[in-house]
Every structure is written in structure tokens, then in C-alpha cells.
Amino acid sequence: MDPAAFRRHGHELVDWIADYLEHPERYPVLSRNTPGDIVRALPPQAPEDPETFGAILADLERVLVPGLTHWNHPGFFAYFAITASAPGILAEFLTAALNQQAMLWRTSPATTELEEVALGWLRQLMGLPDTFEGVIYDTASVATLHALSAARESGIPGARTTGLAGRDLPRYRVYCSEQAHSSVDKAVIAIGLGHESLRRVPTDDVFRLVPAALTRAIAEDRAAGVVPLSVVATIGTTSTSSVDPLPAIADICQREGMWLHVDAAYGGAAALLPTHRHILEGVAHADSLVVNPHKWLFTPLDLSAFYCRRMDVLRAAFALMPDYLATPEAGHARNLMDSGIPLGRRFRALKLWMVMRTFGASGLRAHIARHIELAQTFAGWVDARSDFTRVAPVPFSVVCFRWEPARLLDGLTEAERRRASDTLNSTLLDAVNRSGEVFLSHTKLNDRFVIRLAIGHERTTLKHVARAWTLLQEEAERIAARSGSRS
Amino acid sequence: MDPAAFRRHGHELVDWIADYLEHPERYPVLSRNTPGDIVRALPPQAPEDPETFGAILADLERVLVPGLTHWNHPGFFAYFAITASAPGILAEFLTAALNQQAMLWRTSPATTELEEVALGWLRQLMGLPDTFEGVIYDTASVATLHALSAARESGIPGARTTGLAGRDLPRYRVYCSEQAHSSVDKAVIAIGLGHESLRRVPTDDVFRLVPAALTRAIAEDRAAGVVPLSVVATIGTTSTSSVDPLPAIADICQREGMWLHVDAAYGGAAALLPTHRHILEGVAHADSLVVNPHKWLFTPLDLSAFYCRRMDVLRAAFALMPDYLATPEAGHARNLMDSGIPLGRRFRALKLWMVMRTFGASGLRAHIARHIELAQTFAGWVDARSDFTRVAPVPFSVVCFRWEPARLLDGLTEAERRRASDTLNSTLLDAVNRSGEVFLSHTKLNDRFVIRLAIGHERTTLKHVARAWTLLQEEAERIAARSGSRS
Numbered sequence: 001m002d003p004a005a006f007r008r009h010g011h012e013l014v015d016w017i018a019d020y021l022e023h024p025e026r027y028p029v030l031s032r033n034t035p036g037d038i039v040r041a042l043p044p045q046a047p048e049d050p051e052t053f054g055a056i057l058a059d060l061e062r063v064l065v066p067g068l069t070h071w072n073h074p075g076f077f078a079y080f081a082i083t084a085s086a087p088g089i090l091a092e093f094l095t096a097a098l099n100q101q102a103m104l105w106r107t108s109p110a111t112t113e114l115e116e117v118a119l120g121w122l123r124q125l126m127g128l129p130d131t132f133e134g135v136i137y138d139t140a141s142v143a144t145l146h147a148l149s150a151a152r153e154s155g156i157p158g159a160r161t162t163g164l165a166g167r168d169l170p171r172y173r174v175y176c177s178e179q180a181h182s183s184v185d186k187a188v189i190a191i192g193l194g195h196e197s198l199r200r201v202p203t204d205d206v207f208r209l210v211p212a213a214l215t216r217a218i219a220e221d222r223a224a225g226v227v228p229l230s231v232v233a234t235i236g237t238t239s240t241s242s243v244d245p246l247p248a249i250a251d252i253c254q255r256e257g258m259w260l261h262v263d264a265a266y267g268g269a270a271a272l273l274p275t276h277r278h279i280l281e282g283v284a285h286a287d288s289l290v291v292n293p294h295k296w297l298f299t300p301l302d303l304s305a306f307y308c309r310r311m312d313v314l315r316a317a318f319a320l321m322p323d324y325l326a327t328p329e330a331g332h333a334r335n336l337m338d339s340g341i342p343l344g345r346r347f348r349a350l351k352l353w354m355v356m357r358t359f360g361a362s363g364l365r366a367h368i369a370r371h372i373e374l375a376q377t378f379a380g381w382v383d384a385r386s387d388f389t390r391v392a393p394v395p396f397s398v399v400c401f402r403w404e405p406a407r408l409l410d411g412l413t414e415a416e417r418r419r420a421s422d423t424l425n426s427t428l429l430d431a432v433n434r435s436g437e438v439f440l441s442h443t444k445l446n447d448r449f450v451i452r453l454a455i456g457h458e459r460t461t462l463k464h465v466a467r468a469w470t471l472l473q474e475e476a477e478r479i480a481a482r483s484g485s486r487s
Numbered sequence: 488m489d490p491a492a493f494r495r496h497g498h499e500l501v502d503w504i505a506d507y508l509e510h511p512e513r514y515p516v517l518s519r520n521t522p523g524d525i526v527r528a529l530p531p532q533a534p535e536d537p538e539t540f541g542a543i544l545a546d547l548e549r550v551l552v553p554g555l556t557h558w559n560h561p562g563f564f565a566y567f568a569i570t571a572s573a574p575g576i577l578a579e580f581l582t583a584a585l586n587q588q589a590m591l592w593r594t595s596p597a598t599t600e601l602e603e604v605a606l607g608w609l610r611q612l613m614g615l616p617d618t619f620e621g622v623i624y625d626t627a628s629v630a631t632l633h634a635l636s637a638a639r640e641s642g643i644p645g646a647r648t649t650g651l652a653g654r655d656l657p658r659y660r661v662y663c664s665e666q667a668h669s670s671v672d673k674a675v676i677a678i679g680l681g682h683e684s685l686r687r688v689p690t691d692d693v694f695r696l697v698p699a700a701l702t703r704a705i706a707e708d709r710a711a712g713v714v715p716l717s718v719v720a721t722i723g724t725t726s727t728s729s730v731d732p733l734p735a736i737a738d739i740c741q742r743e744g745m746w747l748h749v750d751a752a753y754g755g756a757a758a759l760l761p762t763h764r765h766i767l768e769g770v771a772h773a774d775s776l777v778v779n780p781h782k783w784l785f786t787p788l789d790l791s792a793f794y795c796r797r798m799d800v801l802r803a804a805f806a807l808m809p810d811y812l813a814t815p816e817a818g819h820a821r822n823l824m825d826s827g828i829p830l831g832r833r834f835r836a837l838k839l840w841m842v843m844r845t846f847g848a849s850g851l852r853a854h855i856a857r858h859i860e861l862a863q864t865f866a867g868w869v870d871a872r873s874d875f876t877r878v879a880p881v882p883f884s885v886v887c888f889r890w891e892p893a894r895l896l897d898g899l900t901e902a903e904r905r906r907a908s909d910t911l912n913s914t915l916l917d918a919v920n921r922s923g924e925v926f927l928s929h930t931k932l933n934d935r936f937v938i939r940l941a942i943g944h945e946r947t948t949l950k951h952v953a954r955a956w957t958l959l960q961e962e963a964e965r966i967a968a969r970s971g972s973r974s
Contacts, residue, residue, distance in 0.1 A: 001572070001573035001574055001845055002573075003505050003508040003509040003573070004505075004509075005573065006504075006505055006508060006573035006576070006577070007501060007502065007505035009573075009577060010501035010504065010505060010577060010580075011498055011501050013501075013577055013580060013581065014494060014497035014498050014500075014501055015494065017493075017497065017580065017581065017584040018490050018491075018493055018494035018497060020584060020585075021490040021493060021584065022490040022491075030593070031593070031595075031596045031597070033596040033597075035592060035596070035600075035816060035819055035820035035821075036600070037596070037600070038596060038597060038600035038601060038604070039600050039603055039604055042601075042604045044607065045608060045611055046608035046609075046611070046612055046843045046844070046847070046848050047843075047844055047847050047848065048847055048848050048849055049847040049849055049850075050844075050845060050846060050847040050849075050850050051844045051845065051847065053574070053577075053845070055844070056574075056841055056844050056845070060581070063597075064597045064601065064837075065597075067595075067596040067597030067600065067601075068585060068587060068595065068596075068597050069587070069593060069594050069595050069596070071585075071586045071587060071588055071594075071595075072584065072585065072586045078594075079588075079594070079811070082586065082588070083586070084583055084584060084585075084586035085488070086488035086489075086490070086492065086493035086496075087488055087540070087543075088583065089493070089580070089583040089584045090493070090496060090497060090500055090540075091583075092579055092580065092582070092583030093497075093500060093504065093576070093579065093580040093583065094500065094504065094547070095579070096571055096575065096576040096578075096579030096580065096787040096838075097504040097507060097508065097559065097571060097576045097787075098507075098555060098557075098558075098559065098571075099558045099559045099569065099570070099571035099787050099788055100555060100556070100558060100788075101558055101566075101569070101788055105522060106517070106518070106556065107556050107558075107565075107566070108518075108554075108555065108556050108558075109518045109520040109522070109524070109525060109554040109555075109556070110518070110520075110525060110550075110551045110552075110554030110555050113522075113523070113524070113525035113526045113554065114525060114529075114551065114554075116526055117525070117526055117529050120531065121532060121533035122533075124532055124533070125533055138625050138829060138831065139829040139830060139831035140830075140831070141828050141829045141830045141831070142629075142828060142829055145677075145828060149677060152679075156652070158681070159679070159681070160676050160681065160682055161681055161682050161683055162681045162683055163651070163658075163675075163676075163679055163680045163681020163682075163683065163684055164650070164651035164652040164679040164680075164681070165643070165651040165652075165654075165656045165657070165658060165659055165679070165680065165681075165684075166656055166657050166658035166659070166713075167652075169652040169653055170652070170653050171650075171652060171653035172652055172653070181809075182807055182809040182812070182830070183828075183830060185807055186805055186807070186828050186830075187828075188650070189647050189650075189804065189805065190632075190636060190677065190678060190805075190828055191677060191678065191679050192639075192646070192650055192651040192652070192678050192679020192680070193650045193651075193652065193679070194645070194646070194647065194648055194649045194650020194651070194652075195647055195648050195650075196648055196649055196650065197650055197652075226653075238809070238811050239810070239811050292831075294831065300583040300584075300586050301586055301587075301588055301831055301832075301833045302831050302832075302833055304831075317676065318673055318676065318677075320669055320672055320673070322668075322669040322725070323726070323930050323931035324566070324725050324726050324928065324929070324930040324931075324939070325669070329522060332522055333522035334522075341628050341629060341632060341670075341673050341674075341677055342625060342626040342628045342629055343626060343627075343628045343669070343670060343673075344625065344626035344627070344628070344779075344781065344788055344789050344791075345788075346788045346789055350551075351583075354543055356533045356534070357533070357534055357537075357538045357542070357543050358488055358537060358538065358540070358543070359537060360533075360534050360535055360536040360537040360538065361533050361534065361535050362535055362536055362537075363536075363537050441811065442811070443810050443811040444810035444811075452811070
């Protein structure tokens with residue numbers, strides 16, 4: 001495809017994407033495909049001869065679009081709702097065309113320095129001290145892997161050089177709450193500490209890590225000869241968006257000499273609001289923090305911002321300079337490859353920079369505040385209905401609730417009631433998601449099935465949230481009617 | 488930016504990018520920025536209010552473009568030359584707009600299944616047996632990290648659960664050649680084996696791992712109680728693109744029960760050619776292989792294809808299912824999150840699929856064959872000049888050479904000669920790169936400074952390669968003239 005054809009097809013594609021963004025609601029949010037549909041619809045071999053852009057676009061519409069779950073749909077309320085905003089999409093288009101590979105400063109001064117600028121802007125917007133140096137990774141999972149690698153480097157002598165096996169070392173422990181993300185599990189596995197090195201500390205009745213329980217766990221471990229290495233505190237847990245008490249955890253980490261990593265992948269964005277700045281109180285004593293602009297800052301996947309107060313430790317863990325990458329700038333310019341495992345590095349900063357400029361700080365704050373307000377509104381509707389129960393506070397834009405229809409559950413034993421109620425909620429969730437208008441997800445809290453509504457898309461309005469609530473009520477009535485007629 | 492504005496700015500951007508792709512040679516390949524230029528040119532804080540797309544585009548041209556090193560320039564001959572081809576760029580634009588997050592099958596059936604389809608096509612084109620299951624990561628560094636994590640899971644009982652520290656374990660060893668990539672170093676550090684666990688085996692006079700040396704190293708280690716875990720063989724090393732003898736290495740790995748990982752990040756693409764298929768001879772006995780379509784398969788950064796004959800081992804190392812990600816499809820659909828560390832996962836397969844369809848297998852082969860032929864032509868020019876010396880064979884599209892002007896070096900002691908010659912070559916490389924017309928990089932071989940010319944851009948033609956050669960000769964004459972007048 002020569003540049004002239006690129007120009008022609010590029011214009012076609014802009015119109016296709018603009019139509020898509022204008023009318024996201026023409027597609028069901030959750031794909032109705034069944035596993036294997038796409039594999040069966042496409043040839044098993046690459047074509048020998050070139051195909052036209054028209055043929056590819058036709059297959060996109062015929063085969064791939066039905067297999068999309070529309071994360072860019074305003075009725076997407078599952079997991080954490082995210083947004084590929086228009087400036088972010090345009091930035092990614094540029095990123096692909098420029099094809100920068102910023103392993104070294106000299107291989108892309110623009111990527112290297114815009115990463116510093118964009119992460120500096122975000123740091124200020126969040127109120128993070130400028131003692132935190134930033135670097136971009138793809139995902140929070142990889143950021144947390146690097147945080148715990150730095151904790152290992154800091155806490156285990158000779159970790160980089162000699163490793164962990166075949167040495168006279170004790171066991172080590174990493175702590176997080178029962179509600180922390182599975183990426184912490186994967187990180188301790190990856191870096192060789194083993195899954196058992198992760199100790200999940202109990203949470204209180206609103207799903208926040210209990211500092212006294214952490215203190216007890218550390219004391220127990222020390223008594224057993226296990227060395228505490230790190231705590232991962234979460235600002236906005238995945239299930240309920242609960243906020244761990246950072247000041248108390250930071251005190252414990254300082255006292256115990258442990259690396260404190262803050263997983264603010266979702267919640268960190270709320271720190272842009274003066275009303276929510278307090279969620280990061282105590283962060284000045286943290287060693288590292290991750291926040292994902294691809295979650296709640298309107299940036300297309302993937303862009304995870306990792307901030308570290310001791311980036312020298314991370315560099316000590318990973319920096320190395322093979323002959324073929326030595327450059328004259330090594331002494332006085334930052335080479336991003338020194339900050340971790342991946343050598344190849346896209347121009348990810350561009351999209352964050354373009355998003356921050358296009359929205360402005362005021363625009364980012366307005367959207368985040370609006371999402372929080374919508375969640376409060378939805379929570380109010382849940383609270384006003386006697387047959388629905390909200391099961392967690394709503395510090396941000398996630399609402400966790402259950403349908404508890406007394407008429408269907410009264411008179412059952414406790415065990416029957418739990419089982420019946422879980423089935424009802426799961427059935428309700430499936431029914432609502434089958435509508436194609438909204439997509440909600442679920443979690444388990446206290447071993448009970450819980451429906452989650454997460455608000456985070458730029459174009460989600462009161463109308464979409466109200467529609468979700470209407471569908472929940474209508475489907476609940478329908479299920480109740482069916483259950484009633486059977487019983 | 489609403490969809491109407493997106494449409495308008497999208498069309499502007501298509502024209503900007505098309506102009507850029509039509510006239511890449513208007514910019515110097517290697518940026519002439521000095522460190523700090525971009526940081527100083529941009530405001531230290533995010534704007535409070537929204538800014539226009541026009542203002543951003545103006546800053547792109549004024550501030551960022553001078554800070555780009557143009558990887559998409561046909562005079563880019565450094566490291567491994569790569570290409571963001573037109574279909575790849577358009578695919579990335581779509582990927583950003585669709586914003587798929589394929590952690591689970593249900594969160595993006597299209598991403599999940601197109602990854603299977605596209606990697607299946609590539610597997611066939613390379614002649615890999617279909618016993619290899621594929622998964623996409625961002626970079627080869629991360630692919631190799633996963634390969635060695637699987638080797639650890641396979642070779643160290645309890646690695647996932649209990650980890651490596653505080654147990655009665657021996658030391659372990661991973662082997663690669665002296666010419667293997669630094670990503671192997673980072674991987675052994677990351678997974679807790681420690682840098683000392685990596686043993687670099689000597690290479691022969693053309694930079695290929697010596698199997699007998701590997702056998703000796705393994706025997707020595709076993710005698711010392713160190714347990715051999717894995718070998719990383721390289722098909723196309725970074726410095727010279729040398730090819731390790733895979734059949735002999737595979738035999739050793741089978742005999743010793745070691746995980747064989749093949750780093751074909753660059754060279755693997757050449758296996759598309761019938762003339763080069765032999766480079767993967769023996770691969771059926773390998774456990775895993777990485778090839779980077781973002782290197783020599785015209786795909787924008789980042790897309791690294793990881794193939795594994797024992798993906799169950801990798802899944803055993805990393806798969807875990809938190810409550811909030813449980814889905815009804817878990818039993819009969821593949822959830823990509825189970826294949827490794829990152830949870831977030833872009834729709835990367837789309838660009839590979841669109842590239843393979845747009846070029847067709849024949850088009851991909853033609854470009855790769857042409858690059859190899861251009862490299863042979865350049866090597867012929869080097870060989871024909873008595874004052875230039877080629878220092879390695881050219882199995883693919885990388886040529887390593889030195890300038891050895893007898894007039895300036897004769898009469899020096901061996902030590903003086905080495906020092907003077909390294910300085911001359913480094914001076915020559917800088918002079919050529921300052922032209923702005925080409926960008927070459929360097930390496931060290933046998934402790935000598937070596938200039939490298941790597942061909943890999945879709946639009947690189949004989950004209951560009953010839954221009955590089957002319958510049959090398961002209962600058963060499965200029966340097967010789969200056970040196971002569973000083974002496």
C-alpha cells in the first residue's frame with residue numbers, strides 16, 4: 001500500500017471510525033458470539049497474494065465487529081469502564097505512523113522526554129510529590145512486577161547478581177489485602193518469591209485493609225523467621241473500589257523497613273479532584289505507585305504510569321548496557337530501557353499528552369466528578385428499593401449491589417437462601433447483559449455473588465445509567481414472575 | 488472532542504501522516520536534538536483549560552518532530568531496521584478506536600480468536616509445526632521472560648507455589664551464546680535466578696554458539712552441583728545476525744532435559760523464504776520460540792509472537808482466576824490472561840492480520856528476499872575495497888564491517904593500531920550519521936568497534952544503500968585527509 005493508497009484508505013477509515021464513535025449503541029455491548037465463531041469464519045491460511053483494503057474492511061464488519069465487546073460503548077459498566085477518547089485515538093494513529101522505539105534517548109528523544117513531561121503533568125495533577133520519578137509501562141500488572149522487583153532488590157542482598165535459589169536465604173513475605181488485585185499474585189510468582197510469599201491481610205466491613213491485622217501478620221512472620229519485604233496498598237480495589245488506609249500502612253512500612261507500593265491503577269485518577277485528594281494522603285512515604293491513564297483518564301489501552309521514589313533501585317535491578325546499545329549520551333541523558341524489562345518501547349506518552357491538552361485539567365476533573373456523581377445517583381436508586389441491597393460504600397464510581405427479593409427468599413433456610421439468592425443475582429445479571437444495551441460484571445464479597453456497575457466512559461450519561469437501572473428492575477420482575485408461577 | 492470534530496481532525500491527520508510517509512527524507516534520520524531540548528520547550532504543567540487540535544499539531548511539528556529519530560525513514564540502517572507499513576498503521580488506528588481489552592474471551596472474542604488465526608497463519612508461513620501454540624506479547628524481552636518462567640516451572644518443583652528463597656534448592660543455570668541478546672540477562676534477573684545463573688557459551692569464528700562448549704559447560708556445572716535449566720538459542724543475533732546450530736543444541740537439550748527457547752526475534756522472519764527455511768531446522772524439538780513481526784514483518788511496534796509447544800506449563804505457572812473475572816466460558820474458551828503476566832491486552836493481532844493480507848505471503852517474501860539481496864550487494868562493495876573489512880558473514884540483512892585504512896594505521900604497534908582504528912571507525916560512524924541521510928549503529932566484536940548496517944525498511948531501495956556506501960567512503964576520505972594533514 002503506497003502513500004497515495006494510504007491517504008485514500010485513511011480517509012475511508014476516519015469515516016468508518018467516526019461513524020462508529022457517533023453510533024456506538026447500534027451494537028450490543030457484550031458480544032453475542034460463541035467461542036470459535038471467528039476462527040471458523042476466517043481462512044486457515046494467509047493469502048498468497050495481496051488483498052484489497054476493501055476486502056479487509058468487509059471482513060472487519062462481517063466477522064470481527066460481531067465479535068467485539070464494545071469497551072467504547074457508553075453502556076459498558078463492567079470491570080472498570082474505560083474510554084478511548086478522540087484525542088487518544090488520533091495520538092495512537094500518529095504513534096503507529098512515527099513508529100518510535102525509545103529504548104535509548106537517541107533512538108527517540110521525543111518519546112523519552114515527552115514521557116517525562118506528560119508524567120510530570122499527571123504527577124502534579126494528582127498531587128504526588130516531585131520526588132517520584134515516572135516511567136510508562138503497558139499495564140499495571142507489569143508496573144507492579146517492577147515495583148516488587150525493586151522491593152526484592154532493596155530487601156534481599158545480592159538479588160540481582162546471585163538470585164534466590166541455592167543460597168542461605170530466609171523466606172520473604174509480601175502483604176496486601178484480601179481485596180487486592182490478582183496482579184500482585186502474578187508478580188510474586190514471576191519474581192521467584194512464590195505464591196505462598198503473598199499474605200492477604202483481612203479487611204474491615206467496608207473492604208479496607210486492617211492495619212492492626214497487618215501488624216500482627218508481620219509480627220507472626222518475623223517470629224517464624226520470615227522476612228517482611230513489601231506491602232501493596234490499594235486505592236480503589238477491583239471489587240468494590242475500597243481505599244486502604246495509606247497513612248497507617250505507610251507508618252508500618254517505615255517502621256519495618258518495607259517497600260510500600262501503592263496500586264492506584266483505577267482510583268488514582270480521582271486524586272485529580274480536590275474533594276478526593278485525601279485518598280493519597282501518606283503517599284509521600286510510599287516507594288512506588290501505579291496509576292493507569294488507560295483506566296479512568298480517557299486514554300486508549302495500553303498506558304500504565306509507574307511512579308517511583310527510588311528509581312535508582314529499579315535501575316540497579318535491571319540496567320545493563322550491551323555493546324550494541326552504547327551511546328555517547330549515556331552519561332547525561334536518560335535511557336528508558338534502564339527502567340525495566342522491556343527493551344522495545346512505543347511512543348505511549350503521546351496519547352496521554354494529547355488527552356491532557358485536549359480535555360484540559362478542568363475537563364478531566366469534570367468527567368471524573370460526573371462519573372462519581374452518576375454512581376452516587378445509581379447508589380441512591382438501589383438504596384431506595386427494599387428488594388435491592390447495596391453491599392459496599394461508593395468512594396468512586398463503582399456500585400456493588402444484590403437483588404434480595406423477600407418474596408422469593410423468605411422461608412428458606414440460611415443455606416438455601418444463600419444459594420437461591422446467588423442464582424437469582426447471576427440470572428439477573430445474564431438477563432440484563434443479554435439486552436445488548438448495557439454490560440455489567442460481578443464479583444464475590446463475603447462469598448456471595450454481587451453485581452457491579454462501574455462508570456467510566458466519557459460518553460456515559462444519566463440516560464445510560466438510568467437505562468441500566470430500568471433493565472435491572474424489569475428483568476428482576478420478569479424473573480420473579482417466572483419463579484412465582486413455578487412455585 | 489466530539490465525533491464530528493474527530494472526523495474533521497482525523498482527516499487532517501490522515502493528510503499529515505500521508506505527507507510524512509510520502510516524504511520521510513525531508514527529516515534527518517537521526518534526531519539532532521540535545522538532551523533536554525523538548526523538556527525545556529514544553530510547559531511544566533498541564534493546561535487548565537482545553538486546547539485545540541491545531542495547537543497540539545503545531546507543537547508536534549515545532550517541538551516533537553525535531554526530536555524524532557525516524558525509524559520509518561528508508562535511510563534507517565541502525566539496530567534492526569523496522570517498518571510501520573501502511574496497513575499496520577491503519578490497523579493501529581482501528582485498535583485504538585475499538586479499545587478492546589482481551590483479558591477474557593468474553594471481553595473480546597474478536598481479539599482472542601484473531602490472535603489465534605493470525606498466529607496460525609504466521610506459524611505456517613514460517614514452517615513451524617502446529618504443536619506450537621501462539622500468544623502475543625509486547626516485546627521479545629517479555630516473551631523470553633515468559634519462556635524462562637516456563638522453564639523454571641518445568642525444571643524447579645514448586646517454583647510457582649513455594650518460590651526459590653528459603654528452600655533447599657541447588658543453583659540453576661541458563662545458557663546462551665556470548666552473542667545472545669541482553670533480554671536473556673534481564674529475564675534471569677527478573678525471575679529470581681540471578682545474573683550469575685546465566686552462562687554465556689563461547690562462539691565460533693562466525694559468532695555461532697559452539698555445541699561442544701555448551702556440552703562442556705553443562706558437564707562442569709553438573710559436576711559442581713549446578714542444575715542446567717534452559718538454553719536460549721539465537722536465530723539472528725543482534726550484533727551480526729549469526730545463527731546458532733539449532734539441531735545440535737536441540738539434541739543437547741533433549742539429552743539433558745532442558746527447556747530450549749529459540750530467540751528468532753529478528754531472524755525468524757527469514758524462515759518465510761524457501762531459501763532460508765533451514766535456519767529453523769530442529770525447531771520441532773524446541774519448547775518455545777519468539778519472533779517479532781514488529782521487526783522484519785512490517786508491523787508497527789509493538790507485537791512479539793511467542794510460540795510454545797508446552798503452553799500448559801506456562802499456564803500452570805501463571806493462570807489464576809479471581810472472582811471478579813470468572814466467566815461462564817472459562818471451560819471451553821481460551822482466556823488470554825492465563826498465558827502470562829499482563830492482564831490488560833490490546834487488539835494487537837489486528838495489525839499483523841491486516842499486514843499479512845495486504846502484502847500477501849508473496850509480498851512479505853519478496854520484501855525480505857530483497858532486503859537480503861541488498862545486504863549482499865552492500866557486503867560485495869565492502870569486500871571489493873581494500874581499506875574496508877567485513878567482519879562477519881551476512882546470513883540475513885545485517886552487514887558488519889570496519890574501516891581499516893592502511894595509510895593511517897601502518898607502522899603502529901598492535902595496541903596503538905587497535906586504539907587508533909576504533910577511534911577512526913567511531914569517528915566515521917558519527918560523521919555519516921550527522922549527514923541526516925542515513926543512520927547506522929555499531930557493536931563490538933572481539934573487543935573491536937564495528938559498524939553495522941541493517942536493512943529492514945519496506946521502502947529502502949538500492950539507492951538508499953548506495954547512498955550509505957557513498958557517504959561512508961566520502962567521510963572516510965575526509966577523515967583520512969584531516970588525519971594526513973595533522974600527521
